[in-house]
Amino acid sequence: MNLQLINLKTFFKEKINFIIKNPFKSALYGFLSIIFLLTFIFILTYLGAFGKIPKEAELKNLKNPITSTLYSSQKTVLATYFLQNRSNIDSTELNNYLIDALVATEDVRFYEHKGIDYKSYARVIIKSLLLQQGKGGGSTITQQIAKNIFGRKKQYVLSTLINKMREVIIARRLESVYTKNELLVLYFNTVSFGENLYGIEKASQRFFNRTPKKLSLAECATLVGVLKAPSFYNPRTQPERSENRRNVVLNQMVKYGYITEKEAEKQKKPLKLRYVPPAKISSIANYYKEFVKSEFNAWAEKNPTKEGHIYDLELDGLKIYTTINPSVQTYAENAMKRNMDRLQNLMDLYWTSATTQGGKEAFIKKLINNHSEVKALRAANKSEAEIQQFVSNKKLRKYWEIGEGYQNKIQSLQDSIISAINRLHTGILVMNSRNGAILGYLGGIDYGFSQYDQIQNKKQVGSTFKPITYLAGLESGIDPCDFFDNQPITYKKYDNWKPRNANGSYGGSFSTYGALANSVNTASVAIQLRAGTNRVLEQARKMGIEAKIPKVPSIVLGTADISLYEMVKAYASISNGGNQVNPYIIDRIEDHNGVVLYKATPKYNGRVASYNSIKNLQKMMEFATTNGTGASIQNYQIPYNIIGKTGTTQNNGDGWFIGCSPEIVIGAWVGTLDKRVQFNSTRVGSGASTALPMVASIFKSMSSWRNPILTNFTYDFKYFPCPPFSEFSSEESNATFKNDSTYLKSLLLRDSILEVERLRKLDSIQQLDSLNINKIIE
Numbered sequence: 001m002n003l004q005l006i007n008l009k010t011f012f013k014e015k016i017n018f019i020i021k022n023p024f025k026s027a028l029y030g031f032l033s034i035i036f037l038l039t040f041i042f043i044l045t046y047l048g049a050f051g052k053i054p055k056e057a058e059l060k061n062l063k064n065p066i067t068s069t070l071y072s073s074q075k076t077v078l079a080t081y082f083l084q085n086r087s088n089i090d091s092t093e094l095n096n097y098l099i100d101a102l103v104a105t106e107d108v109r110f111y112e113h114k115g116i117d118y119k120s121y122a123r124v125i126i127k128s129l130l131l132q133q134g135k136g137g138g139s140t141i142t143q144q145i146a147k148n149i150f151g152r153k154k155q156y157v158l159s160t161l162i163n164k165m166r167e168v169i170i171a172r173r174l175e176s177v178y179t180k181n182e183l184l185v186l187y188f189n190t191v192s193f194g195e196n197l198y199g200i201e202k203a204s205q206r207f208f209n210r211t212p213k214k215l216s217l218a219e220c221a222t223l224v225g226v227l228k229a230p231s232f233y234n235p236r237t238q239p240e241r242s243e244n245r246r247n248v249v250l251n252q253m254v255k256y257g258y259i260t261e262k263e264a265e266k267q268k269k270p271l272k273l274r275y276v277p278p279a280k281i282s283s284i285a286n287y288y289k290e291f292v293k294s295e296f297n298a299w300a301e302k303n304p305t306k307e308g309h310i311y312d313l314e315l316d317g318l319k320i321y322t323t324i325n326p327s328v329q330t331y332a333e334n335a336m337k338r339n340m341d342r343l344q345n346l347m348d349l350y351w352t353s354a355t356t357q358g359g360k361e362a363f364i365k366k367l368i369n370n371h372s373e374v375k376a377l378r379a380a381n382k383s384e385a386e387i388q389q390f391v392s393n394k395k396l397r398k399y400w401e402i403g404e405g406y407q408n409k410i411q412s413l414q415d416s417i418i419s420a421i422n423r424l425h426t427g428i429l430v431m432n433s434r435n436g437a438i439l440g441y442l443g444g445i446d447y448g449f450s451q452y453d454q455i456q457n458k459k460q461v462g463s464t465f466k467p468i469t470y471l472a473g474l475e476s477g478i479d480p481c482d483f484f485d486n487q488p489i490t491y492k493k494y495d496n497w498k499p500r501n502a503n504g505s506y507g508g509s510f511s512t513y514g515a516l517a518n519s520v521n522t523a524s525v526a527i528q529l530r531a532g533t534n535r536v537l538e539q540a541r542k543m544g545i546e547a548k549i550p551k552v553p554s555i556v557l558g559t560a561d562i563s564l565y566e567m568v569k570a571y572a573s574i575s576n577g578g579n580q581v582n583p584y585i586i587d588r589i590e591d592h593n594g595v596v597l598y599k600a601t602p603k604y605n606g607r608v609a610s611y612n613s614i615k616n617l618q619k620m621m622e623f624a625t626t627n628g629t630g631a632s633i634q635n636y637q638i639p640y641n642i643i644g645k646t647g648t649t650q651n652n653g654d655g656w657f658i659g660c661s662p663e664i665v666i667g668a669w670v671g672t673l674d675k676r677v678q679f680n681s682t683r684v685g686s687g688a689s690t691a692l693p694m695v696a697s698i699f700k701s702m703s704s705w706r707n708p709i710l711t712n713f714t715y716d717f718k719y720f721p722c723p724p725f726s727e728f729s730s731e732e733s734n735a736t737f738k739n740d741s742t743y744l745k746s747l748l749l750r751d752s753i754l755e756v757e758r759l760r761k762l763d764s765i766q767q768l769d770s771l772n773i774n775k776i777i778e
Contacts, residue, residue: 053169054150058309059177068318070292072326073439073587079289081313089201091185093213097220098200099184100258105224105249107141108256111180115142115171139167141187146170148190188212193223194230195278207235209274217259218267221249236275243271282405284333287443287453288585292322295586299598317592322585323437323600325430328702332428332440335697337402340445343670343690344424351422352680354651363676367417374413400449422677426670427454427564428694433572433665435602436581440666440698454669455564458547462558462647462687463519463629464567464656467574467617469556470516470524472539473531474613480620481722483509483733484523491525494553499525502648502682509733513620514724517628519646521557528556542608543570544580558647567658568667574621575643575660578614579604618643618713619720621660627724630657632688636696638703640710646692651678652685657692659699661710666695719747 068081103110109117117140139147146167174183193203200223204212208219215223225245226233235242250264293313300311311318353363368374368391377387391413399409399419411419430440443453474480486508490498499521506522515523528536533551540549545567549560565583573580581604589598608614621643624630629646640661647656654671670690672678679685703710723743726733737743 053166055309056173056177059173068313068316068320070289071319071321072324074326076326078324079285089189089212091181094185094188095212095215095220097217098212098224101221101224101249101253104252104256104258110141113140115140115175116168140171142171142174142183143167145174145183145187145190191227192230193226194234206276207273209276218246222246222271225249235271235273239271282403283447284442286447288324288441291441292320292585296320319590320586321588323439323587324441325439328430328440331698331701332430332442335694336426336428336442339694340402340424340426346684347422347424347679350680350684351677353676354678356676368414371417402446405448421674422672424670425450425454425673426668428668429455429564429568430666430698431568431572431583432663433575433581434663436583438583438585458561458563459654460558460649461560461562461567462649462654462656464645464647464658465558465560466516466524466556467621467645468540468543468570469528469531469536471609471613471617472536473527474616475609476531476535478512478527478530480513480616480720481511481738483511483726483730484515484526485509485730486520486522488522499557508725508727509730510725511722513623513720516620517624517724519629524556525553528553542580543573545570558649564667564669568665571658571660572665573608574614574617575662575665578607578609578611580606580608615715619715621645622713629688630692633692633696636700638699640703641712642699643713646687648682648686652682653678655685655687655690657687657695659695662713663709663711666698668694719744
C-alpha cells in the first residue's frame with residue numbers, strides 16, 4: 001500500500017515538473033484533449049446516446065401535427081391527442097411589437113444565423129469562463145424552440161453541456177425545415193409564460209384579456225419580459241419586477257432601432273392587467289385518456305422504429321384502439337354521479353375528525369385560524385367578534401359541482417373551508433377477469449377538479465385484503481369449517497398488539513368462511529398467523545400485487561397501501577378460477593396509414609392457487625354477499641350470484657368493495673384525500689354503504705344486456721357443512737360440527753319453506769297438491 005502511494009506521488013510530481021518546464025506544450029495538449037472530449041461527446045449526442053434527436057421529417061410535423069385518435073372497443077371515438085402545450089395562431093395573428101421585442105431581447109442576430117449564434121457563444125465563453133462575470137445565455141430563438149418542445153433530459157454528468165449540444169443539433173435541423181417567420185410562430189406557440197400557460201395566445205388572454213394581435217407595445221414588452229423567468233417576472237404576483245423587466249425590453253428595442261426612445265418612455269407607465277383567472281373544465285374522460293397515454297409511452301420507448309424514431313401520440317397521427325366498452329364506461333360514470341351526490345350529502349351531515357386532537361371542533365378552528373384572510377385580520381388587530389363575523393358571513397363562493405365545474409354557491413368562509421376538506425373522491429375499475437381487458441376506467445370524480453388518479457394511487461385497502469390471506473390459509477391446509485375463537489388477544493410478540501372487531505362484539509367462535517363473510521378481525525388474525533405471514537406475502541405476489549407490503553400480521557386487516565388497480569388484478573384471479581392476468585387497456589395501435597404497429601396478446605401468468613382452494617374461496621365470498629358484510633348487494637336484485645368483499649379502514653377513512661362474476665371484476669374505492677376527515681360511523685362510512693352501491697349498480701346494468709356477458713358461479717356443493725358462527729369455543733365447535741348433519745338438514749328445510757313461499761307469491765301454490773308440497777318439504 002505504501003509503495004503504491006509513493007509511485008502515485010512520483011507520477012504526479014513528474015507531470016507537474018513537465019508542465020512547469022513545458023507550459024506551452026502542456027497548454028496545447030490540454031486544449032487538444034478538451035477539443036477531443038467535446039467532439040466525442042458531440043458525436044455521441046448526435047447519434048442519440050443521450051436522448052432522441054428528431055429527424056427532419058418529424059420536425060415538419062411540429063407545424064401541422066397530425067391528431068392521434070382514441071377508439072373504444074366498439075370503434076367509436078373516445079378522445080383525441082394533439083400537441084397540447086401550445087396555442088395555434090398563425091403569422092397573421094402575431095403582433096409586430098412581439099416579434100421585435102423578442103428579437104431585440106433574446107436573439108438580435110436571429111435573421112442572420114442558421115440556428116447557432118457563434119458570436120453570442122464567444123461572448124458567453126469569455127465573460128462566463130474567463131472573466132467569471134456569470135453572463136449566461138447564448139441560446140438562439142431556434143435553440144429555445146428545441147428546448148421548449150423536446151425538453152431537457154437530466155444526465156449523470158455534464159447535463160447542461162449535453163443538452164446544449166442536443167439543442168444545437170435540433171436547431172440546425174429546424175432552420176433547414178422552417179423559414180424564419182415560421183420559426184417565430186412556432187416559438188410563440190410553444191413557449192411557457194408560467195401559471196401552466198403555453199403559447200402567446202393563452203398568455204395574452206390570461207393577463208390582458210385580448211388576442212395577441214391587439215396587444216399594446218407595453219403589453220408586448222411585458223409578456224416578452226416574462227420569458228426570462230416566468231415565475232420571477234409574473235406580472236400578477238410580481239408587478240414591480242415585471243415593470244422593471246418590461247422597461248429593459250423597451251430599452252433593448254430602442255437600442256436596436258425597433259422603436260424610438262420617445263415611444264419607449266411613453267410606455268413606461270404603471271402596469272395595468274386585465275387578468276382572467278383560469279377556468280377549470282369538467283371532464284371524466286381524461287382519467288382513462290391519461291392512463292392510455294402512460295401505457296402508450298411505455299410501449300413506444302421499448303418499440304422505436306428502425307430509424308430510431310419513438311412514436312409520439314401528439315405528433316404521429318396514430319389510431320389507438322382500446323378495450324374500453326362505452327356502455328360499461330357510461331354505467332360507471334352514471335353510478336359515480338348518482339352515488340357521490342348522495343354520499344357527499346351524508347358526509348356534509350356526518351363527518352368528523354376522530355384522528356385530530358380535540359376532535360372536529362378543534363380541527364375546524366385550526367383550519368380557520370390558518371386561513372390567510374383570518375391571519376390578515378388578526379395582523380390588523382381586529383377583535384375576535386369581528387373575525388367571527390367575517391368567518392360566518394355568507395356570500396357567493398366558488399364550489400365545484402361534478403360534471404359542471406365551478407359554480408357559485410352561498411357559503412360562509414367556514415362552510416367553504418369545510419366543503420374543501422370533506423370532499424369525497426372515488427375510483428372505479430371494471431375489468432374482464434378472463435383476459436385482463438379494462439372495460440371501464442374512472443379515476444376520480446372529475447379530472448378538472450382533481451387530477452389524482454384514484455385507481456393508481458395507493459391507499460389502505462381494509463378488509464378487501466382478507467381474501468388473499470384466507471386463500472393462503474386454504475392453501476396451507478385450513479378448512480372452511482375450521483373454527484377460530486372470537487376473543488380479543490394481546491400478542492406480546494408484536495408489541496402487545498390487540499386486534500379488535502369493528503362491531504366490538506366478541507365471544508364464541510367463527511368458522512373460516514363465517515369469519516371472512518362477517519369480516520371478523522380476531523379470527524382473521526388467527527388465520528393469518530396459522531398460514532404464516534411469508535405465505536400470505538407470497539400469495540399476494542402470485543396474484544399480481546407488486547406494492548410493498550410490510551411483513552406484519554396486521555396486513556390481514558388491510559393496513560398495507562395498495563392501489564385499486566392491483567387489488568382488482570388480484571381479485572381477477574379469484575374470479576376466473578385461479579389464473580393471474582395482466583390488465584391492459586390498449587388493444588391495437590395503427591399508424592395513420594392503417595399499418596398495425598401493435599396487437600395485444602393477453603395470456604395467463606400462471607396459477608395462483610389450487611382449483612379446490614379457489615372454489616372454496618369463491619363460495620366463502622358468495623356467503624359474504626348473501627349473509628355477510630356485503631349482503632346489501634342482494635337489494636339490487638342482480639340475477640347472478642355475485643361474490644365479493646367489502647373493506648373499511650380505521651375510523652371509516654376509506655370504503656372499498658370489489659365484486660366478481662366468473663367473467664367480470666368491478667372494484668370501487670370512496671374516501672377523502674385529507675385523512676383527518678372521516679365519516680362518524682360505519683353505518684354511513686363503511687365500504688358496504690359507500691363503494692358497494694356503485695359496484696352493484698354497474699353489475700345490475702350489465703345484467704340487462706340482450707346477450708349478457710355475466711354468468712353464475714357453479715359449485716359442487718350448496719352449503720358448507722358447518723354454521724358460520726357457534727356459541728361454543730373453537731375446540732368444542734371443531735369437535736361438534738365436523739360430525740353433525742343436523743345443520744345441513746336445517747338449511748334444506750329452510751330452503752324448502754322459502755321455495756313454497758316463492759311459489760305461493762307466484763300464485764302457483766293452487767296447482768300443487770298436498771303430495772307435491774310434502775315432496776318439497778321432504
